[in-house]
Amino acid sequence: MSTYNAVTDYLENIIQNNHITLIHVSGSSTDPDVVNAKKKVIIINRHYQTHFSYHFRLAHEIAHLLSETTHTYNFSQLSKATSEKQANLTGIKLLSDCYFSEHQSHIMRWERRFQFIETFGLGQLTHLVEHVLTPI
Ligand SMILES: [Zn+2]
Numbered sequence: 001m002s003t004y005n006a007v008t009d010y011l012e013n014i015i016q017n018n019h020i021t022l023i024h025v026s027g028s029s030t031d032p033d034v035v036n037a038k039k040k041v042i043i044i045n046r047h048y049q050t051h052f053s054y055h056f057r058l059a060h061e062i063a064h065l066l067s068e069t070t071h072t073y074n075f076s077q078l079s080k081a082t083s084e085k086q087a088n089l090t091g092i093k094l095l096s097d098c099y100f101s102e103h104q105s106h107i108m109r110w111e112r113r114f115q116f117i118e119t120f121g122l123g124q125l126t127h128l129v130e131h132v133l134t135p136i
Pocket of ligand 1: 060064083084087
């Protein structure tokens with residue numbers, strides 16, 4: 001199975017297990033993806049122009065829904081910037097759990113971080129990837 005299909009299956013499993021609805025729309029190139037936390041709906045705009053890969057965009061929106069359902073009482077106190085950073089961090093964690101196999105050590109993951117960044121278009125978030133993958 002290709003990495004692309006494996007990651008797609010992995011994210012679709014999370015979507016199903018959390019009763020999330022995923023919708024794809026064809027908006028303009030400037031309309032970002034959106035999430036509706038109350039309805040647990042993710043709307044991905046196929047035409048949105050971004051350097052981020054499709055999988056990271058999806059993982060980022062899933063992360064919003066996972067954190068906003070478990071920490072509802074906290075969420076209103078968070079600034080938008082904080083919740084975006086948290087969704088980026090959680091999205092990177094979700095993808096790294098799938099991308100790296102269980103038997104890969106932290107050192108091996110660290111050494112492959114640039115391949116990971118390249119695969120998911122995460123160049124702008126290199127610092128966050130390095131934060132997640134730093135060997136303990
Ligand atoms: Zn977001």
